[in-house]
Amino acid sequence: MLRAAAFMLVAAARPSTVGAILPSSRHLADAMARAAQGAERLIELGAGTGAITEALCDHHPHVPTLAVELDALLADQLRERFPHVEVRVAPAHRVLRELPAHAGPTALVSSLPFRSLPLRLRLRSSLAIERCLLANSSHRLIQYTYQPRVPFDLRLGGSLRWQRLDVVWRNVPPAWVWELRARAR
Numbered sequence: 189m190l191r192a193a194a195f196m197l198v199a200a201a202r203p204s205t206v207g208a209i210l211p212s213s214r215h216l217a218d219a220m221a222r223a224a225q226g227a228e229r230l231i232e233l234g235a236g237t238g239a240i241t242e243a244l245c246d247h248h249p250h251v252p253t254l255a256v257e258l259d260a261l262l263a264d265q266l267r268e269r270f271p272h273v274e275v276r277v278a279p280a281h282r283v284l285r286e287l288p289a290h291a292g293p294t295a296l297v298s299s300l301p302f303r304s305l306p307l308r309l310r311l312r313s314s315l316a317i318e319r320c321l322l323a324n325s326s327h328r329l330i331q332y333t334y335q336p337r338v339p340f341d342l343r344l345g346g347s348l349r350w351q352r353l354d355v356v357w358r359n360v361p362p363a364w365v366w367e368l369r370a371r372a373r
């Protein structure tokens with residue numbers, strides 16, 4: 189099945205967890221991949237059709253990459269298309285909980301639609317991300333939004349700070365790229 193068609197099917201069936209009308213554009217995917225520069229491991233959260241996975245593989249061909257996707261149909265397509273990428277069908281928070289704290293610098297590259305996710309899933313996902321970044325200050329989250337506001341409000345906070353990195357107009361709709369990481373005060 190065509191990727192865009194599969195995406196639209198899943199989006200129609202589960203609009204709150206997909207949270208988009210179209211896959212990410214190549215421009216957005218490149219901006220996300222550039223923002224992950226320097227990471228020794230990549231974990232893509234909500235990989236969907238693989239638009240960003242493709243850019244991650246192109247920009248960082250030697251960095252081990254794990255793609256996490258909730259939907260089994262989309263995950264099957266990811267496995268077929270990216271045989272060198274490990275693909276897990278699981279909610280992001282479960283995968284992050286299992287991440288060893290001593291892992292090297294890791295970029296979480298996320299398409300999770302925080303503004304539309306069901307409340308429980310949204311809170312679990314954001315909390316797991318905050319815990320992961322607070323446990324190891326070399327980790328960071330790269331996330332996009334469809335509005336010029338932070339992807340989610342921090343609940344643990346601590347030394348974590350949002351920074352806006354980029355605006356990508358050539359995406360439907362335009363997207364803002366953000367980084368969350370621990371920063372010195």
Ligand SMILES: C[S@@+](CC[C@H](N)C(=O)[O-])C[C@H]1O[C@@H](n2cnc3c(N)ncnc32)[C@H](O)[C@@H]1O
Nearest residue numbers: 205208211212234236237239257258279280299
């Ligand atoms: C905005 S769409 C994907 C966009 C992706 N960049 C693309 O171009 O296809 C968000 C994706 O996140 C997945 N998703 C939503 N909540 C999730 C969760 N808690 N864990 C893992 N994947 C999730 C959805 O199934 C959907 O495929």
